Amino acid sequence: IAFQEQKNDTDSKYSFPKNDYSFGNDDFEPIDWAAANRNAEESRKARWANAPKLTKDFYREESEVANMTMKDVNELRLSNNNITVSRLITSKDEKFDDIPNPVWKFEQCFKDYPDLLEEINKQNFTEPSPIQKQAWPILLKGEDLIGIAQTGTGKTLAFLLPALIHTDGQPKPRNGPNILVLAPTRELALQIEKEVNKYSFRGMKAVCIYGGGSRRDQINDFQKGAECIICTPGRLNDLVQAKVIDVTTITYLILDEADRMLDLGFEPQIRKILLDIRPDRQTVMTSATWPAGVRRLAESYMKDPIQVYVGSLDLTATHTVKQVIEFVEEDQKFNVVLRFLKRLMGSDKVIIFCGKRTRADDLSSELCLEGLSTQCIHGSRDQADREQAIADISSGDIQVLVATDVASRGLDIDDITHVINFDFPRNIEEYVHRVGRTGRAGRSGTSISYITRSDWGIAKDLIRILEEAGQEVPEELHRMSNRFDEMKERRGTDFKRGGRFNRRY
Known part of the structure; x- marks a missing residue:
């Protein structure tokens, strides 16, 4: 009332x-x-309107490249892991037939930069990788690029060297960094910084900005001057809001492992950053897969980019890795992995992937108690401990690294011989990335996955990956996939009848 x-x-x-x-x-x-x-x-x-003039085109096509017939171009692309090139047209009523021909020698792109060629020769590369052969002419010409290729195929160098040339060609003084690389994880950001530092080019410097590291030290490093900043989105937004970093000077933007950044929920931060970067910039997006979210981001913030696919758009695992499937009970996993690790050769290195941080800590401790040299890496560990773990397995001080999926991308250690999926990942994309931690730089490797009855939902996707790579598919995996399909059919029938699903399935 x-x-x-x-x-x-x-x-x-x-x-x-x-x-x-x-x-x-x-x-x-x-x-x-x-x-x-x-x-x-x-x-x-x-x-x-008053932004400094931007120069993008630095490509001088060699006559031997320009004179290639379409048949020659198609054969070269086919012989390099079936490179596919197309335009993602975002402007209306425009047609494009001016995609540069691929190259096959370093000199065809960097002849005018002998100091950069000298740095490349120091790395003892014999020829460009497939993604580099097609991406370098496109990026040196000033085009936006979407590069889709498996992990370990040279994507970092594909966007890095044109970025250095682009920066060198801009008006001086620069008044801030020209290159911004966004990466999903600290490990990948640090790996990219390491790659940049391999190539000394006209005094250019790079600084790495990431959460978990000392904020004050990173600010001090940045204020000393850098042409390239490599960042995780969260820490970059923090320093932009604090007016430490001014991204309005950025003219060359790279979104590395864009699919993973979207998986981790970074899309709002990315879009916020892009609003403050000049719209006529050159933009590069790399990804191992091509989900709808990545395509939406490309359509929103890129100008008629050229898409370069190496291999297929279908999700595939690298063919240099032998993929082994073992069916175990949950409580048998530790004994199975322990027996395997006890038989390791002295030169072997193993990454064991776990689904949760607590599982990774427990497994690492148990292996240490068994006398195995082991380190652990996951998102809750201090950054110094994470870096030390990577340094230890890279140098060979330890043989076993137990990790969560923070190590499934950006961990570039060429001599990892085995990957073990102690817990099978939540989706098939992460399985592909885990497998890609071995069999790198032309080497071979072995992936071992422990499958339990609770993993039956992933069986069909796993079968497809194994078959595409020419691997042996266990009959039990087919039966598991069939049982899961039958379960879904029964569940659908029960729901249609208004009944409850039988829990034993």
Whole structure:
């Protein structure tokens, strides 16, 4: 009663209109979205009207490349893991037939940069990798690029060397960094920084900005001057908001492992960063897969990019790795992995992937108690401990690294001989990335996966990956896949009948 009296007093006091909730009254003005978009575009143009001139095209095509026939081009692409090239056209009524031909020698791209060629020769590379053969001409020409290739195929160098040339060609003084590399994890960011530092080019410096490291030290390193910043999205947003880093000077943007960044929920941070970078920048996006979220991001923030696929858009595991499937009970896993590790050769190195941090800690401790040289890496460990673990297995001080999926991407250790999936990953994409930690740089490797009855939902996808790579598919895996399909069919039938699903399935 008291509430109703109060309501009546309020209605009387403010004289609310009775039963008139129509949007057609005279007080309502519909939003003119076309005008709002025009105003936003005009504001954007005004903001960047006085930006320094941007030079993008640094490519001088060699005659032997320019004179290739279409048959020669197709044969070269086919012989290099079936490179496929196309345009993701985001402008209306435009057609493109000007995609550069691939190259097959370093000199065909970097002849005018003998100091950079000298740095390449120091690495003892014999020829460019497939992704590099097609990506370098595209990026040196100033085009936006989407590079889709398996892990360990040279994607980092594919975008790095054109970035250095691009930066060197911009007007001076630069007044800030030109290159921004966004990476999903600390490990990948540090790996990219390590790769950049291999190539000394005209005094350019790189700094790595990532969460978990000393914020003050990173700020000090950045303020000493750097042409390239390699960042994880969270820490970069932090320093941009603190007005430590000004991204308006960025002219060459790389979104590395874009699919993983979206998986980790970084899309809002990425979009926020991109709003403050000049729209006529050159943008590169690399990914091992091509999900809808990555395509949506490319369509929003890239200008008619050229897509380069190495291999197939279908998810595949590297063919230099032998994939072994073992069926075990959950409580048998430790004994099975222990027997295997006791038989390791002195030169073997193993990464064991676990699903949870607590599982990784427990397994690492148990293996240490068994006398095995083991380190552990996961998201809750201090950054110094994570870096030390990677350094220990890289140098050979330990043979076994127990990890969660923070190590499934960006861990570039060429001599890992075995990967063990102690816990099978939640999705088949992460399985492919885990497998890619071995069999790198032309070497062979072995992946061993422990499969339990609870993993039956992934069986069909795993069969497809194994068959594509020409691996042996156990009959039990087929039976597991069939049982899962039958379960789904029964569940659907039960739901249609309005009944409950039988729990024994």
